[in-house]
Amino acid sequence: MTKNNIKPSTQRGVSVFKTISKHRLFIPIAFLMFLLLLNIFIKPGFLRISLGRDSSGNPVLIGNLVNILNNATELVILAIGMTLVTASSKGQDISVGSTIAIVGGVIMRVLCGNETQPTELKAPIILAFLLGCLAGMVCGAFNGILVAKFKIQPMVATLILFTAGRSIGSMAMGGLKPKAVSSFGYYGNFIPGFPIPTPILITILVVAITYIALKKTNLGLYTRAVGINDRSSRLNGLNPAKIKFMAYVIMGFCVGIAGFVQSSRVQTVNPYTIVPGIEMDVILAVALGGNSLGGGTVNMAGSIIGAYTLQTLTSMLTTLNVNTNAVPVFKAVIIILLVAIQTPAVKNFFSNKAKVSKIISNQGKESA
Amino acid sequence: MLKRKESPTDTAFLLTITISLFIVIYILSIIFLGDKGFSKIQMFFNLFNENAALIVIACGLSIVMITGSIDISVGGSTALICTSCIVCLNNYGFNFFTALILALVIGLTFGAVQGFMIAYLEMQPFIVTLAGMFLGRGLVALIEVNQIQVDNPSFELLSGARIQIPFLGDINKRGVFIQSKLEYGVVIAIIVVCVMFWLLRKTNLGRSFYAVGGNSQSALMLGINVKKTRFNAHLLCGLLAGIGGFLYLFHTRSGSVQQATGLEMDAISASIIGGTLLTGGVGNIFGTLFGVLTSGIVLLIVTAIGSQDPWWPQITRAAMLCFFIVLQSIICSRKRK
Numbered sequence: 001m002t003k004n005n006i007k008p009s010t011q012r013g014v015s016v017f018k019t020i021s022k023h024r025l026f027i028p029i030a031f032l033m034f035l036l037l038l039n040i041f042i043k044p045g046f047l048r049i050s051l052g053r054d055s056s057g058n059p060v061l062i063g064n065l066v067n068i069l070n071n072a073t074e075l076v077i078l079a080i081g082m083t084l085v086t087a088s089s090k091g092q093d094i095s096v097g098s099t100i101a102i103v104g105g106v107i108m109r110v111l112c113g114n115e116t117q118p119t120e121l122k123a124p125i126i127l128a129f130l131l132g133c134l135a136g137m138v139c140g141a142f143n144g145i146l147v148a149k150f151k152i153q154p155m156v157a158t159l160i161l162f163t164a165g166r167s168i169g170s171m172a173m174g175g176l177k178p179k180a181v182s183s184f185g186y187y188g189n190f191i192p193g194f195p196i197p198t199p200i201l202i203t204i205l206v207v208a209i210t211y212i213a214l215k216k217t218n219l220g221l222y223t224r225a226v227g228i229n230d231r232s233s234r235l236n237g238l239n240p241a242k243i244k245f246m247a248y249v250i251m252g253f254c255v256g257i258a259g260f261v262q263s264s265r266v267q268t269v270n271p272y273t274i275v276p277g278i279e280m281d282v283i284l285a286v287a288l289g290g291n292s293l294g295g296g297t298v299n300m301a302g303s304i305i306g307a308y309t310l311q312t313l314t315s316m317l318t319t320l321n322v323n324t325n326a327v328p329v330f331k332a333v334i335i336i337l338l339v340a341i342q343t344p345a346v347k348n349f350f351s352n353k354a355k356v357s358k359i360i361s362n363q364g365k366e367s368a
Numbered sequence: 369m370l371k372r373k374e375s376p377t378d379t380a381f382l383l384t385i386t387i388s389l390f391i392v393i394y395i396l397s398i399i400f401l402g403d404k405g406f407s408k409i410q411m412f413f414n415l416f417n418e419n420a421a422l423i424v425i426a427c428g429l430s431i432v433m434i435t436g437s438i439d440i441s442v443g444g445s446t447a448l449i450c451t452s453c454i455v456c457l458n459n460y461g462f463n464f465f466t467a468l469i470l471a472l473v474i475g476l477t478f479g480a481v482q483g484f485m486i487a488y489l490e491m492q493p494f495i496v497t498l499a500g501m502f503l504g505r506g507l508v509a510l511i512e513v514n515q516i517q518v519d520n521p522s523f524e525l526l527s528g529a530r531i532q533i534p535f536l537g538d539i540n541k542r543g544v545f546i547q548s549k550l551e552y553g554v555v556i557a558i559i560v561v562c563v564m565f566w567l568l569r570k571t572n573l574g575r576s577f578y579a580v581g582g583n584s585q586s587a588l589m590l591g592i593n594v595k596k597t598r599f600n601a602h603l604l605c606g607l608l609a610g611i612g613g614f615l616y617l618f619h620t621r622s623g624s625v626q627q628a629t630g631l632e633m634d635a636i637s638a639s640i641i642g643g644t645l646l647t648g649g650v651g652n653i654f655g656t657l658f659g660v661l662t663s664g665i666v667l668l669i670v671t672a673i674g675s676q677d678p679w680w681p682q683i684t685r686a687a688m689l690c691f692f693i694v695l696q697s698i699i700c701s702r703k704r705k
Contacts, residue, residue, distance in 0.1 A: 092494070150697040155438070155494065156646050157693065159633060164686030167679035175677060280498055293492050323513060325625045329506030332499040336485070339496070345489045 024290050027338070028305040031288070035312045039064070043319055051195060059195045064315065066197065072311035073199035074100075074258040074275065079285040079303040080210050081254030084247040086286055088223040088240075089147050090295030091154025093248070096255055097278045098165020099139045103259030104269035105172030107132040112178035121181060132263075133256030135172075139165070140252020144245040162279070169271030179268040188264030199261050206257060210300060220298045223247060227295035277328075284335055285310050381699065382643025383655045390662045397669050404672045410548045411668075413533070419664050420553040421446070421616035423657055426635040426642075427564050428608030430656045432493075433639055434568070435601040436581040436648025437486060441497040442609045443631035444504025445478045449613030450623035451508045457520040464523055471614035472607065478504070479606015480599075487598035501632070508625050515624035518617075527618050531555070553615040560611060565653045577601055581648030637689045638663055645696060663688065 039046045049063035078096055085093050110128040112118045139161055146157035187198050214220045225233040226240045234240055263269045287293055288309055289302025313334070317327050340346055397406045405411055416423075425442050432439045449471045456462040456470060482500050485491045518524060530549035568574035579587040580597045588594050616628060642659030644651030663685055670681045 146693070146697075150694055151701065152693055152697050153646050156636075156640065159637065160686045160690045160693065163630075163633060163637065163689060164683045167682040167686075171677065171679045171683070175679075280502070283495075283498070287495060293495060323509050325509030325513065326506045328502030329510065332502035332506065335495060335499040335502070339491050340485070340489060343489050343491050 024299055025302055025305065027341075028289050028302050028309060031338070032305055032309045032312065035309060035316065039312065039316050039319075042316070054190065056192070058190060058192045060190050061195045061197070066200075068308065068311050068315055069200050069203070070197040071315070072308050073203045073261055074278065075281060075285055075307040075311060076203050076304050077206050077254050077258045077261075078278065078282045079289070079307040080206065080300060081247075081251035082282045082286050083289070083291055083298060083300055083303045084219075084223050085154070085251045086283075086291060086293060087227045087295055087298045088247040089154045089244045090227055091147075092279075092283045092286075092293065093143060093158045093251055094155055094279045094283075095139070095143060095158040095161035095165055096251070096258075096282055097275050098162050098169070099136055099252065099255045100259040100262060100278070101166045101169030101269070101271035101274050102139060102172060103132045103136045103169075103256050104263040104274055105169035105271055106135040107260060107263050108173050108178055108180065108269050111180045111184060112176075114174065114176070116176050116178045118178065118181065121184065125184060125187075129256075129260050132260050133253055136254075136256030136259060137249050137252040140248045140250070140255065141245070143252075144248030147248060148241040148244040166271045169269070169274075173269065173271065177268060177270065182267065185264055185267045188261050188266070199265075202257065202261060206254075207304065214298075214300060220300070224296055224298050227297070281310055281331075282307075284331065287335070288338060382650070382696070383652050383658075385695070386642050386655050386658045386662065390658050390665070393662065393665055393669070397665065401669065401672055406669075406672070410546075413548050413550050413554075415661055415664050415668070416554040416557070417549075417551045417619070419660050420551065420557040421612045421619060422631070422634060422638065423557040423612075423660050424560050424608050424615055425612035425631065426638040426656045426660055427560055427653055428605035428612065429632075429635045430639045430642070430644045430651050430653060431564065431568070431577060431608075432601050432605045433636075433644045433646055434581045434648060434651040435577045435598055436584070437493040437598060437601065438636070438646070439482065439497045439500075439602065439605050439609075440494070440632040440636075441478055441482065441500030441504060442605075442612070442635060443628045443633075444501040444508075445475060445606075445609050446504075446613040446616050446628040446631055447508045447623070447625065448504040448511075449474050449610065450617045450620070450627055451511050451516065451625075453614070453617055454516050454518050454623045455511060457518055457523055458516070462520075464526055467523070467617075468614055471617070472610040475606045475608070475610020475613060476603065477606070478609065479603045482606070483599040483602030486602060487595045505625060508623070508627075512623070513625065515622060518621040524621065526552070527621055551619065553618050556611065556615060560608065561653055561657050564608075568653060573597075573600060578649055581650075583649070634663070637685070640689065640696070641692045643696075645700070647700075 036046075043064070046064050049061060049066060051059055052062040054060045082093060082096070085091075107128045110123050110131050111121050111125070113122040143154075143158050143161060146152045146160070147154050150157075186192075187202070189197065191198055222233075222238055222243050225236070225238060226243045230240045262275060283293070285306035286303050288306030289299050289304070290306075291297045291299050291303060310331075313330065314327060317330060318324075322330075394412075425446070429439060429442065452474065453462070453467045453471055457467055462470070478500055482493075482496050485496045486493045518527070530551060533548040533550060568577065576587065576592045576597045579590065579592055580594050580601075584594050587597075617623070620627075638659035639651070639656050640646065640659070641662055642652065642655030642657070644656065666684055666688060667681050670684050
C-alpha cells in the first residue's frame with residue numbers, strides 16, 4: 001500500500017490502466033466499444049432511435065441499436081446455456097442449430113396440426129411453447145447422458161444430433177411447411193400497441209433469471225469446480241455426472257426458448273435452413289467473452305457481451321454490403337486474433353519483452 | 369514352440385467390428401435387395417467412385433484424431449479448392465497439373481497455418497480449424513458467388529476417363545456384357561490409403577503420432593518433439609485435404625459456396641465408425657476406409673428401400689454413429705477397470 005503512495009502520478013495512471021486491462025471483461029467490452037465506434041464512424045445516424053409505425057399502424061421502435069438487440073436474442077439465450085456446458089464438460093455442444101430445427105418442427109406441428117395454411121391455431125401457444133422446451137430438454141438430456149454417463153467427448157456426442165437434428169425436425173413436421181396465423185408472431189416481432197420488440201423483453205427476462213440463479217444458487221461455483229477438476233470436485237462431495245447432465249438439460253431449455261422466438265419471427269419453419277451455422281456463432285460468443293473453451297470458467301456477462309458483439313459485427317458487415325456468404329471471413333480473422341492474444345505463448349512473449357525493457361532501463365539508471 | 373495368446377488390442381477389436389459389419393451389411397443387401405442393383409459388381413465399384421474424395425479426407429482426419437487433435441476446416445478448404453481451381457482452369461489457362469499443384473498449395477497452407485497455431489501457439493484445435501472453415505467458405509464467396517462448372521476440354525477429358533476392369537462386369541437386361549468401370553480418382557485414393565497405412569505402422573513419424581495422442585507427457589519424456597509432431601499431423605491432414613479436394617473437383621466438376629457442406633462431419637464420423645478414438649492414440653487407416661464404405665452402403669440401402677421421406681438417410685447415419693460412439697465408450701471404460 002505504502003509503495004503505491006510514493007509512486008509518481010503518471011505511474012499511478014499506468015497502474016489504474018493495468019488493473020482495468022487485467023479485468024476479465026476488458027477485452028469483450030473494449031471490442032464491443034470499438035465496433036460501436038466504427039459503426040458510428042461508418043454510418044452517422046447509427047445511434048438514432050425513432051418511434052415509427054408498422055404496416056398495421058402500431059407504434060414500433062426503429063433503429064440500428066434496436067435491431068441489434070432484437071436480432072441477438074437467440075444468440076444471447078444460447079450463449080448462456082453454452083457457457084454452462086463449456087464450463088462443466090470442457091467441450092461444446094455443436095447440436096444447438098439442429099435442435100432448434102427440432103424445436104421449431106415440434107412447435108409448428110402442435111400449432112398447425114396437419115394443415116399447411118390453418119386459419120386458426122390448433123392448440124394454445126403456451127402448450128406449443130412448453131412442448132418445444134420439452135423437446136429441447138429431451139435432446140439436451142440425450143447429449144447429457146452421452147457426455148456424463150458414457151464419458152464421451154462433448155463434440156462427438158453432440159455430433160449425433162448435429163447430423164440427425166434437421167432431419168428429425170422435418171420428420172416432426174411431417175414433411176409439410178405450414179405457416180401459422182399472425183397472432184403467433186407476437187413473440188418474435190411486436191405485441192400490438194407496445195413499441196419494444198418482444199424478443200428484447202424475453203432476453204431481459206432470461207438474463208434476469210440467469211443472474212438470480214447465479215447469485216442465489218451454487219450453480220456457477222459447482223459447474224466451475226467440475227470443469228476445473230472432475231475428480232477433486234467428487235472428493236468434495238459433488239456429483240460431476242449430475243452437474244454435467246444438468247448443464248446439458250439447461251442448454252436444451254435455452255434452445256427451446258430460442259427455437260420458440262426464432263419460429264415466431266416468420267411463423268414458419270424450414271428445418272433445413274433455419275439458423276444456419278448458429279452453433280459456431282454461439283461458441284464464438286462464449287470464446288469472445290473470455291471463457292476458456294477448455295472448461296472451468298463461468299463468465300456469463302462476458303458471453304452475453306460476446307453475443308452482442310458478434311451481432312454488431314454481423315450487422316455492420318451487412319451495412320457495408322458484404323455478401324452474406326463472405327461474412328465468415330471477417331469472423332474467422334477476429335476469432336484468430338482474439339484467441340491468439342489470449343494464448344500463453346503470446347502473453348509470455350509480450351510480458352518477456354516488457355521485463356527485458358524494464359531491466360534495460362534499470363541498468364541504464366544504475367550506470368548513470 | 370508355444371505362442372502366448374495375446375488379447376486383441378483396441379485397434380484390432382474395433383477394426384474387426386467395422387469390417388465384419390460392412391461385410392454383413394453388404395451380404396444382406398445382396399440377398400434382400402439384389403433386384404435393386406445391389407447384386408451388380410458395378411455397385412461395389414460405384415461405392416468407391418462416389419466416395420474417393422471422402423476416403424482421402426477421412427484418412428487425414430484419422431491422422432489428426434490419432435494425434436489427439438481435430439480438424440473441421442476440410443469442408444471449407446475443399447470448397448475453396450474446387451472454386452479456385454475452376455476459376456483458374458476456365459480463365460487463366462491452367463491445365464490439369466497446375467490445378468493439382470494449386471489444390472495442394474491451398475491444402476498445405478491451411479494445414480501449415482493451422483498446425484502452427486495449434487502446436488506452437490497452443491490454441492485450441494477446434495477454434496482454430498473453425499476459423500479455417502469460416503475462412504475457406506467465406507473466401508469462396510469472395511471469389512465467386514454463383515455455382516460454376518469446369519469449362520476446360522482437357523480437364524474434362526481426364527475427369528471423364530474410366531478404367532475398364534478386365535473380366536469383371538454385369539450383364540444388362542439385353543444380355544450384353546458390360547465391363548465394370550472405375551474412376552482414376554479411386555486409384556489415387558487407394559494409393560493414399562496404402563501409403564498412410566505404411567506411414568503409421570512403419571515410420572518414426574507415424575509411431576510418434578500414436579505416442580503423442582496416447583499420452584503427450586510420456587511422449588515428451590521419450591524424447592519425441594511433441595509440438596513438431598502435432599504440426600506434422602496437421603500439415604499431413606492439410607496435404608490430404610488438398611488431394612481430397614482435388615478428387616472432389618475431379619468427380620463433381622463444379623464449385624459453389626455451399627459445396628461439401630458437412631464433409632468434415634462425414635469424415636469425422638467415418639473415422640469414428642472405423643475405430644479411431646477422438647481421445648487420441650487409437651486408430652487404423654483401413655478402419656477409416658471401411659468406415660467410409662459402411663456409411664456409404666447404408667446410405668445407398670436407405671435410398672434404395674425407396675422411402676419417400678427425405679429424412680431417413682441422415683437419421684440412419686446418426687443412429688449408426690451413436691451405436692459406434694457408445695460401443696467405443698463401453699470398450700474404453702471396460703479397459704479402465
